[in-house]
Amino acid sequence: MFQKWHLFTPGPVPVAPEVLLAGARPTPHHRLPEFSAVLSEIREDLQYLFQTRRPVFFFASSGTGAMEAAVANLFSPGERVLVVRGGKFGERWGEIAEAYGLQPVYLDIPWGEAVSPEAVERALSENPGVAAILLQAHETSTGVKHPVREVAEVAHRAGALVVVDAISALGVYPLPMDEWGLDVVVAGSQKSLALPPGLSFVALSERAWERVEKAESPRYYFDLRREWKAYQKETTAYTPAVSLLLSLRESLQLIRKIGLERLFAHYALVSRACREGVLALGLEIFPRVPCEALTMVKLPEGVDGGALTRLLRKRYGVVLAGGQGQLKGKVVRITHMGHQSPLEGVLALSALEVGLSELGWPVKIGAGVARALEIIREHAEEVYA
């Protein structure tokens, strides 16, 4: 009975039972008025989540699909875009841009470091005619949080749009689309929305929308012109992922009930507690500017990340993510997103301590957890009152 999973991976994340059950209902027909009512509700709640008055579109696809939708709908072959590249998902922006025949200019930064607004400003002035800057709110492969607001200001001054992959950021910390003037925001279902994978989201500012009619990139499934027509008729262009949308409605209702402010405060608290717990163990946090969605732990010399994640999974059912690309084997990631209670990160930290000890690293068992609990103890009343 003790064979139970605790997911601390950056997608999929734990899903609340009421959300799963909503998706387990018999599939309604997606062209009936009853389903249009569901869509209207979802669309309104998505605007709340995106903090925008603009329509939010969704696709049956992974988050990458919505990234592609952003590129295909905004740009034409030969156009120049600035790509912030300091991890696997920055690379992905570049790959999509190249696949569509754009001319990406790369702003390369070392893995683990955040882009600076100054570097963006310099790159934009050195590369006139860049249509947009493509970046991540945070780079999930390194845990680094980029200064999106400041980058947006710099980009707008240079006349460039700002396209933000917020797949594992939206709903975790503030990214108010309208207030910050973000031109494209992309999201996914299996992150802070705490749903199974299979849905992606994209919203465009008015300025970005003006490009949609003119862009010459080929597109069909991800064509936002078709989706916008369908949107106005309270339906979708193609068959939507109905069961996931029923779950989404439930999840968005939970988010509204809790409120974005409290949700942000929760993630800020648990991520800080986990980070300080890791530091108290004498370990290092990998990213210079850590995000609130996950804690990325630099493993000590001699400890193999693969062996550690395997041990924790098999023995304790605790599923941490390893590193990607050049970080493979060198880090583990503890994700805070999804249906996790305030003290659940402590369980991940417990597993990390015990696991490191079992692998022969001299850990002072309990030291990390103690520090994390102290921080939660100090702030829980204001966050969860």
Place this chain on the structure above:
Amino acid sequence: MFQKWHLFTPGPVPVAPEVLLAGARPTPHHRLPEFSAVLSEIREDLQYLFQTRRPVFFFASSGTGAMEAAVANLFSPGERVLVVRGGKFGERWGEIAEAYGLQPVYLDIPWGEAVSPEAVERALSENPGVAAILLQAHETSTGVKHPVREVAEVAHRAGALVVVDAISALGVYPLPMDEWGLDVVVAGSQKSLALPPGLSFVALSERAWERVEKAESPRYYFDLRREWKAYQKETTAYTPAVSLLLSLRESLQLIRKIGLERLFAHYALVSRACREGVLALGLEIFPRVPCEALTMVKLPEGVDGGALTRLLRKRYGVVLAGGQGQLKGKVVRITHMGHQSPLEGVLALSALEVGLSELGWPVKIGAGVARALEIIREHAEEVYA
């Protein structure tokens, strides 16, 4: 998304998703051959769990129903039985015996203490003609574990049967029915079987069965003669709780897959870790002889159990049980039964530490968790390998 429950109550307990899903299937008809096959499977696996070759009967009822079945099927009005009474469930044996017009002789022990075989021997010799001794494997209201094996030896020497309420004990620690010669063993679904409430179980030794034909207590729903007839025809006397039985089949399969030995080792380890964690906080364990199913923490002077359980439930989703009867407000109970991973008890301990601190008790946050983790670290390899 952080509003999530962690049940550490002594029933209901967390239920595995595959077990819940098994019970969510469309209800099959209980008189068809397909369902008889399910019953045969369940009955065989129940014999494994009870460690007996005797038939194990089940009822759609709470555990109390099976306690009543034991009394109604074995005894006649006016018969004398010895009742071990040192908590709420010992009292319940007495109440049922009185309801059926038996003459219970009470062996009263202070709450928190285990019965001694010597005291049983004395009571039996002072009360000749006692047909049986009725006791708990452990008294869930005090967390005390009784020496069932030794009591059984003493009772048999005196010619008395041994009737054991193992509702929250079976599957937690060894209680081999045939090997120890236990005459009646009673169990319930919402404990170590890790099912929702609604099913109870009872098995009788051959010696106990001889009484069933002769017993003059009135009974109908709980009449084991009818159930035995139905059992032989691979069915049940009355409509069974079909969905719970489908879940039961799944749960029993999980138990067989894990194996009783490993399950016992798991409970022994997590209960020991939790107990020593509590002691490391400077708190006391209430029962003199603690059982492996739950850890019963004596609260320090000035800390109200009701306030503590309320705070932990509301703020952290951690549901501990308070005290019953004379222990109300004075203890909290952390249950280890059910679908809980090896490190999940640490989450309960974390909550206890933080909660006590929030209520003003000077707790050294992390000290209990550290001790618990050290013990798990030390033994996890042998238990969960």
